[in-house]
Every structure is written in C-alpha cells, then in structure tokens.
Amino acid sequence: MTLDAVLARIDADLPQATDRLLDLLRIPSISTDPAFEGDCDTAADWLVADLQSLGVKAEKRPTPGHPMVVGHVEGDGPHLLFYGHYDVQPVDPLDLWDRDPFDPEIQDTDAGKVIRGRGSSDDKGQLMTFVEACRAWKAEHGTLPCRITFFFEGEEESGSPSLVPFMQENAEELKSDLALICDTGLFESRVPAIVTMLRGLLGEEITVTAPDKDLHSGMYGGIAMNPIRVLSRVLASLHDDTGRITVPGFYDGVPELPDNIRQQWQGLAFDHAKFLGDVDLSVPAGEVDRTPIEMIWSRPTCEINGIWGGYTGAGFKTVLPSKAQAKVSFRLVGDQDPLVIRESFRQMVRDAMPPDCEVEFHGHGAGSASITETTDPAFEQARTALSDEWNIPAAYVGCGGSIPIAGHFQDILGTTPMLVGFGKDDDQIHSPNEKYDLESFHKGIRSWARILDALT
Numbered sequence: 001m002t003l004d005a006v007l008a009r010i011d012a013d014l015p016q017a018t019d020r021l022l023d024l025l026r027i028p029s030i031s032t033d034p035a036f037e038g039d040c041d042t043a044a045d046w047l048v049a050d051l052q053s054l055g056v057k058a059e060k061r062p063t064p065g066h067p068m069v070v071g072h073v074e075g076d077g078p079h080l081l082f083y084g085h086y087d088v089q090p091v092d093p094l095d096l097w098d099r100d101p102f103d104p105e106i107q108d109t110d111a112g113k114v115i116r117g118r119g120s121s122d123d124k125g126q127l128m129t130f131v132e133a134c135r136a137w138k139a140e141h142g143t144l145p146c147r148i149t150f151f152f153e154g155e156e157e158s159g160s161p162s163l164v165p166f167m168q169e170n171a172e173e174l175k176s177d178l179a180l181i182c183d184t185g186l187f188e189s190r191v192p193a194i195v196t197m198l199r200g201l202l203g204e205e206i207t208v209t210a211p212d213k214d215l216h217s218g219m220y221g222g223i224a225m226n227p228i229r230v231l232s233r234v235l236a237s238l239h240d241d242t243g244r245i246t247v248p249g250f251y252d253g254v255p256e257l258p259d260n261i262r263q264q265w266q267g268l269a270f271d272h273a274k275f276l277g278d279v280d281l282s283v284p285a286g287e288v289d290r291t292p293i294e295m296i297w298s299r300p301t302c303e304i305n306g307i308w309g310g311y312t313g314a315g316f317k318t319v320l321p322s323k324a325q326a327k328v329s330f331r332l333v334g335d336q337d338p339l340v341i342r343e344s345f346r347q348m349v350r351d352a353m354p355p356d357c358e359v360e361f362h363g364h365g366a367g368s369a370s371i372t373e374t375t376d377p378a379f380e381q382a383r384t385a386l387s388d389e390w391n392i393p394a395a396y397v398g399c400g401g402s403i404p405i406a407g408h409f410q411d412i413l414g415t416t417p418m419l420v421g422f423g424k425d426d427d428q429i430h431s432p433n434e435k436y437d438l439e440s441f442h443k444g445i446r447s448w449a450r451i452l453d454a455l456t
C-alpha cells in the first residue's frame, strides 16, 4: 500500500520533477572541453543543493579534474550506492541541432512527449530518475528506505581520469552492499533490462609525419612519401576480409559465449533489421560468423572514429600533406588486456611505416570489460520490480557501450554493480537532438521506487 502512495506521488509530482530536470539540463557541463570547467562545477553545486533539499548530507569533492558529488543518508537495511554522471558530451555539429542543446524543452512528437536537450538521456535524465524516486519516498515516509550513498561523477564522458584514485582514497566511504548505476537503456526501447556485460574501451590517436612541411603535389607528388597514403593503408589493414581484427594477440582473452547466455540471448529475438533500419542501414558489418547481438554485446571491435590531414576546406588544393592523423578505438570483452593491446597495436603500426615516415601515439582511456554475476537475490528482486512497472518481463542483457565505473566497483570496492536504465535506442545520445522520452523519465522514477521497495 505504501508503495502505491509513493507511486501516486511520483505521478502527481511529474511536472515539477520535469522542471527540475530542465534546470539541470540548462547547465552546459561538457567535461571534455576546458571552456566548460566552470559549468561542470555549477552542475555539481546544483546536485549538492538538490540532494541537501532531500536531507542528504551532500558535498562537492574536489579531484584534479571535475568534482565528484558524494552524499549520504543513514538508515537500516542494506547500504545502497547510487551512481550517475552529470557531465555531457560536446554538442558539435551544432548546426544539426534543431534548437540550442542547452535550452531544453518538452516536445510533442508522433511517438509521445520527449525531453529534448544535451544530457537529457545521457545521463542527467537517468540520474534524476533515482533522485526523484527518493524525493517521493521521503515525502511519503518522512525518511529514505535504507542507508543510501549518492555518488555522481563529472568526467564519465572523458574517460573518468580521476575516478580510480578517488575510489581508492575513499574506498571505505563508498563500499556498499550494492551499487546501482543508471546509465544504460531498455532493450529494443521497450523491455526493461538489467545489463550484466559491458565492453571495455581503449583509445589511441596516431600521427604520421612524412615531409617536414606541406608540399606542392605537382612538384613533389610521386617522389615524396604521402603520410595520408601510409596511414590509410595501415588503418585499412586493421580488419581482414571476414571482419576479424588483425592486431597480433588481439583475441587473447576473448571468451566464447557460454551456452546458457547464448540461449537466453536467442530468446530475446533481437530484431537487427529494425535496429539497423532505424539508422538507414541493412547489413551487419562485423565478423561474418557472428550473430548481430554478439557483434554488439560480446565481440570486441576496432573502429576508426576520426581521420584528418591535408586540405579539407572548401574548393580544392593540390597539397601533399606533411601529416596524417586518426583516432582509433577498440571495444574490449572478456579478459582482453587494454595495455597489452595498446602495445601490440602500436608495434603493428610502427612495423608498417616505410622509410621517411615517423609515427607518434597518444593514448586515451584504457579500461577492461566487466561482467556482473547475478547470484545476489537483489537481482531477481529488481527484475520482478521492473517487470511489474513495465508489464513485460525484464531481461538480462549485454551492452555494447562502456561505463568504466562498473568494473571499478568490483575491483576496487568489492561491490557488485547493478545496471538499470531507461534510455531508448533512438535517444541520439552523443548526437545532435538528444532526447529522453517523458515515459522513460516517469516510468524510470517509478521503477526505482519499486526497486527500493523490493530491496528494503
């Protein structure tokens, strides 16, 4: 009965909850761009004040990068930690947005109401689903249901550079019985899901230099080494004709899918034609002998994220460039070791350099994959709670994306992470016109209230 009262309060308070989220979305907390450092700080302050309004002892905690927000409430029963990130991705290309990314609004669309704006889905809207569930709980009961630690990060979108030292230094404070993470999505945009497998991520930037300055391609073309030619050849050699990655030793530590998981995933009947069709594609482009769901959830990848060099402006310039550059990332699974792969990749690129070419590397984030055991009864309790809210059985799923903290909860704190989120495939996270369905926000809040009720 009391859960019903909390749910009713959530329904009644939705307009105010939405206004609070819009307020947070107006703060341009882009973590990767130093120009927005002050805004990241403002977002952290906003969250501290909001948690304090719930009676949470919250504070902004400095790091060498953007601050963490940590808050505690005491209580009986399990000690739950909730994690979300308040930083967002850059907004470029700005001209593809239909409105200012940081002037969010509720829009009516054919598919229902959406909250439009950068961070609405990844991750401010998701983070606030938990906070709003707590607000409604507190309003009905006068207290929160158990001991809760709130832990918000401001650097997730830039590889979480301060996270590991912070977790190590504050391990005793952050250790808990279960870490709830709201930064993932629904399966096929409608089935509530608990993510049990996340891929790791390794980022590398390559610069190939040949002549010491840009040259006239008529005067030097043919005799001078062209670094774009060299770089594109190396990049093209990273996959073979079957879609396998050719970096030596790359597949060391990549497990075959256990039969029980393979069967469970088959039961999900993933509609890859729709998934690809929604972005105007039709043919899975990964390893030829793998199913589409494996390609996204349980196989490693190598993607070229950016490539530049020479003249790319308007018109035409007959230049033979001095430099060629690319950003390459690898999604990792199982026990693949990011640092071993980084070294092997660099060696492969070095070995491919012809005379007169120099190559330099700049490493970006490096994190391993993580897998969560679901043996803790809390998982089935949460799954039932989610199934009740969405009127459809919740599923255990994989996720192609990476959330570095999930692995760190296990390695550093010995705390099991439980990943539950309400994003939809068409939320356009990291892209122009990001949105979060009002349904995701509303039912997300209700889902957390049900999960809190089930776990306490």
Ligand code: BES
Pocket: 122, 123, 156, 157, 158, 159, 160, 183, 184, 185, 201, 365, 399, 400, 401, 402, 403, 404
């Ligand atoms: N929320 C995403 C992770 C995610 C992606 C969940 C897709 C569900 C579907 C997260 O904020 C993110 O984008 N992470 C980055 C990793 C980071 C190290 C830059 C990613 O996966 O690229």
Ligand code: ZN
Pocket: 085, 122, 123, 156, 183
């Ligand atoms: Zn996120």
